Amino acid sequence: EAGVTQFPSHSVIEKGQTVTLRCDPISGHDNLYWYRRVMGKEIKFLLHFVKESKQDESGMPNNRFLAERTGGTYSTLKVQPAELEDSGVYFCASSSSDRYYGGETQYFGPGTRLLVL
């Protein structure tokens, strides 16, 4: 069974440009999470989808970030316009749960390394 995949693996863009990150969760996983690790600090939660609905987006830093999960399959995270402080590693994770109340193991993708110059 394929794991969580993310595309691209690396992205280098200039300040003010737009970047779209994609995540394909493990097939059948309803829960999809986005996390970010900035400058070697902790991995921080961004948001949580249950199928196509946003369950929790309390970690989204500002309105320059837009996440979608149309059809409840893959998800995209768009940063527009990108700022220098957006540089970091963006991780996606998915989990399987029919209860949606937390505690399930999240399986992570390899991450997308974003560098904003």
Next chain:
Amino acid sequence: AQKVTQAQTEISVVEKEDVTLDCVYETRDTTYYLFWYKQPPSGELVFLIRRNSFDEQNEISGRYSWNFQKSTSSFNFTITASQVVDSAVYFCALSEEGYNTNAGKSTFGDGTTLTVKP
């Protein structure tokens, strides 16, 4: 609010030494889950273990062992007879359970970078 502290930023050991990575957590919930992940140089996060708050039994998996102590809110990870391939960043994480909207997300520590020298 939940919080995870990994006080050790970097640890360096020589191969075959034992090493313990510390993890201390804070949560108001009585039901929660603790995790350890390994991030090797290739960058992906590899799941190692999941424990729930009602199961304080220590666990051993090969050279890896975990010590969960609710009394001190700690979930420490020990690698016995370390090997060069154990070199990685290790993250401890906490997830709360509940029927509220923020259940499910994980809170991570800053990570501990382990270097095992030959």
